[in-house]
Amino acid sequence: MNLIQKKPLTELGYNFVAAPYLPEGKDEYYLRNQQWGKSNIYRHLSAxxxxxxxxxDNTSDNWNNISVTNEFNPQLVKHCHFFGLVRIGKLEPYFLEFHNLRLPVGLYNSTIASCDFGDNVVVHNVNFLSHYLxxxxxxxxxxxxxxTTGHAKFGNGIVKDGEPESVRIWLELCNENGGRSIMPFDGMLPGDAxxxxxxxxxxxLQDQFKSFTEQQFDKKRGYYGMVGDRCVIKNVSxxxxxxxxxxxxxxxANKIKNVTINSSAEATTQIGEGCELVxxxxxxxxxxxxxVKAVRFIMASHSQLKYGARLINSYLGNNATISCCEVLNSLIFPAHEQHHNNSFLCAALIMGQSNMAAGATIGSNxxxxxxxxxxxxxxxxxxGLCVSLKHNSRFATFTLIAKGNYMAEMDIPFPFSLVINDEQHNCLKIMTGYWFLHNMYALARNSWKYLDRDKRTDKTQLIEYDYLAPDSVEEMIHAMALMEAATGKAWYLHTATDYSELTEMDYRQKGQDLLLNHPNDVAKLKILVKGVENSNREVLLLKVHKTYPLFRALIVLYAVKNVMQFVETNDIKTFEAIHNIALTAQRESWHNVGGQLMPASTLHTLKEEIRANKLNSWADLHAKYQEIGSQYATDKLQHAIASLLYVQEKTIADFNIDFFDECLQASIQTQTVLTENIQKSRAKDYENPFRKMTYENEAEMDAVVGKLDDNSFIKQTKEDLLVYKQKVKTLIKLLA
Structure with a gap:
């Protein structure tokens, strides 16, 4: 049975805060007055x-409870019913226009209970407007x-005075069983989540995070909803x-309930037709x-939901777009793209710069x-298209998965790889280094476009978009060790040599020798790897003989580019300054903290400071993100040099001008190859005869898709290569 209460009309618009929750000496308007901050500019109505x-044709339960400013024009208020304390600002004989919506200033055909209005507002046909500023x-x-209700929380995961814990809103991220639930709050960054x-x-640590959230909001009842200056709200139910x-x-919009909508003149927010946000x-x-349907969610700044997307129990990072799809119980870092109506994503941690293809079912399996x-x-x-994955699975950076139904859990430690489910031969294949070998255009453009599309006005967290960064480089080094061991084992098995007494290091040494000195022999081997798929079938590594030396060269390029940036940023004139940085260079694991990369030691210190209450609020933690971000270039530089020395098997004593000159020259060659591969991978689309068959001739194809030579991104990469070569030559002369 619906519980419908019958109360005196004289109570409508009053008793917003029940007496037990009012502080001594305060009335129900005390928080409202704090929020509005203009209570001293109003006067009572004249006769x-x-x-x-x-x-x-206006009515009021008490005309003495209507307050106005001196510029109030009563002619601009018609057919309205007022209840409770209502304060109205300046009303002048103008009309406001927005996107061809033209309405006269004033209050018309509305029922208004206990609200405050700024200057020259337009309120037309609002059936019930209650407790808003x-x-x-x-x-x-x-x-x-x-x-607005007296216990409004505006989407934050808090409880008000007198409320049971059961009403608290939790976001059940990353796991459908709620074991990783967090309390949402306005201003939550991806790193916080x-x-x-x-x-x-x-x-x-968990108690501290809950405490941070609790102390950010007080438990008092009586806060009013607010609508900021120059907002336009029309045809909302x-x-x-x-x-x-x-x-x-x-x-x-159909319904928006218990939500904070952040918007500003510099970063306007729009909610459109048929949407329901709760x-x-x-x-x-x-x-x-x-x-769009969104329930128990956070959308970070400059993200988009479109065309029937469903976002439930999820966090969507900055500059991300979900269109048509269903996303449940997921934590998604910045720069994510997900389109097409048959995509699905559930119980996942997706670390950004990602793209979900049509038919991918990443979840509920x-x-x-x-x-x-x-x-x-x-x-x-x-x-890729129609990929179905099993929980639990884990994937290294820049993993591409080919179309298929993957029947077992996977742990893919090879970055930049293509994973293939070969049903015909009943095996899993991993093409190492796929992006560099076959799709360099997409990889390079991925880094460029997300940096270009980063529209955040608040860049508290420094987001890394470069594909060569500490996280991917560490994975490359780890993958190289796995390649060495797998290649060594494959060789001993192929030659029928007794290897029962050999250690893992023996395999690695043999594999490294083969990969560096006999790549053609490696190309003939059947290289298998264990611990990648939870099954008994074979897992094959492909093109290891090409990927291994390429990874070494890329790490050299990574180091050189970071040193060059250090030289340019700090106006370095001598090699000694670079060498001094190298003295403290060290490698360690890195973590992706909401798109911001941190060394393991930095993350450990960060958590220690939270536990010790040295960081005792979200604001403190966000300031710490900025501090860590300011050190990122130095931390990355040290990691880059340490990684260079590691893959080249050098010590700090070997880090001299001659060695660095060799690295500079090698980096030009690597950058040249990457630039050439960018054009080659894009040129395939123009040379494919099946791509051409829909056009009458080449001229029509050029008119539709544009000429390859006119591709602005390829042009830019070629120009960047020339600039890079010149910078290297200049640096060599400078340090000579």
């Missing part, structure tokens, strides 16, 4: 103004219900417990259009007795 309002030059029209979902066995920043545009946070500069599986994918994750 003439009241007469005019009544003549215009409306900014200047706001346009609101054709809204069924727009109300990652830190909180990890370290679940660290009670002290229900807005309940919603906080809206300035310059937002809401049109045609229990969430929308970041600055977001776009939500056409039938569990191998345990319950829905508690997880998938972790490094930067650049790209599952």
């Amino acid at each position: 003439l103004e009241i007469e005019t309002l009544v003549r215009n 409306i900014g200047n030059e706001v346009m609101i029209c054709n809204v069924n219900e727009m109300a 990652w830190l909180w979902t990890r370290n679940r066995d660290d009670k002290a 229900i807005l309940k417990d919603v906080m809206i920043g300035t310059d937002a545009y809401l049109k045609g 229990n969430g946070i929308v970041g600055y500069g977001c776009r939500v259009f056409y039938g 569990h191998n345990s007795r319950g829905p508690d599986g997880e998938i972790i994918a490094g930067r650049g994750f790209w599952p």
Whole structure:
């Protein structure tokens, strides 16, 4: 039975905060006055103004509770019903226009309970507007219900005075069973979500994160919803417990409840037709259009949901787009693309620069007795058409997965690889170095486009987009060791040599010798690797003889580029300054903390400071992100030099001018090969006869897709190569 309460009409608009929750000496408006901050500019209505309002078919339960400013014009208020304390700013005989919506300033055909209005607002046909603070030059029209409750939390995972713990909103990220749940809050960064979902066995750390969130918001009841200056809200059915920043545009939404919508003049947010948003946070500069359903969610700044997308129990990182798809229980880092109506993603940690192809079913394919599986994918994750994966699985950075139904869990430690499910031969194949060998255009453009599309106005976290970075380089070094061992074992097996007494290091030494000195022999070997797929079938490594030396060359390039940046940024004139940096260079594992890369030691210190209460708020932690970000270039430089020495099997004593000159020259050759591969990989699309068959002739093809020679990205990479060569020559002369 629906519980419908009958109360006196005189109570409508009053008792917003129940007496037990009012501090001593305070009335129900004390928080409202703090939020509005303008209570001293109003006066009571004059008798003439009241007469005019009544003549215009307005009513009030008490005209003494209507306050106005001196520039108030009663002629611009018609057919309205007022309840409770209402304060109205300047009303002048103008009309406001936005996207061809033209409406006169004033309040018309609306029921208004206990609200404050800024100057020159437009309120038309709002059936019920209750407990809202409306900014200047706001346009609101054709809204069924727009109300705030006394216990509103605006999407934050908190509880108010007198509420049970059961009403708290949690985001069940990364795992469907809720074992990694976090409390959402306005301003949560991807790094916050990652830190909180990890370290679940660290009670002290988990308690601190909960404390940070609790102390960021007080438990008092009585906060009003707010609509910032210059917002436009039209044809929306229900807005309940919603906080809206300035310059937002809401049109045609079905329902928005318990949500904070961040927006500003520099980063406007738009919510469009048919959308339903419940229990969430929308970041600055977001776009939500056409039938989107989002429940228990956070959208970081400049992200987009479009065309019926469903985002549930998930965090969507900055500059990411989900269109048509369903995403549940996922933590997605910045720069993610997911389109097509038959894509699906569930119980996953996706670390950014990723792209989900049509038909990919990354989720709800569990191998345990319950829905508690997880998938972790490094930067650049790209599952191809109709890929189906099993939980639990893990993928290194820039892993491309070919179309197929993968029946067992996988742990792919080879970055930049192509994973192939060969059903015909019942084996798993991993083409190492695929991106560099066959799709360099896409890889290079991936790094460029996401940097170009980073529209964040708040760059508290320094996001890494370069494919050659500490996380991927560490994975490359680890993969090289696996290649060495696998190649050595393959050779001994192929030659029928007794290897029962050999150690892993023996395999690696033999494999390294073969890969560096006898690549053609390696190309003939059948190279197998263990521990990659949870099955009994073979896992083959392909093109190891090409990838291994390429990885070595790329790490040299990575080191040289970082040294060159250090030289340019700090106006270095001598090799001694570079050598001094090298003295402290060291390798260690790196972590992707919401798109911001950190050395393991830095992350360890960060967590220690949180536990010790040296960082005792989210604001402190965010300031720490910035501090760590300011050190990133130096940390990356040291890692780059240490990685160079490691793969070249050198010590710091070997790091002299002659050795560095060799590295500089080698880097030119590597950069040249990469640039050539960028054009070659794109040229395939123009040379493929099956691509040409839909065009009458080459001229029509050029008119439709553009000429290869006119490709702006390829042109830019060629120009960058010339600049790079010149910089290397200049540096060689400088350090000579």
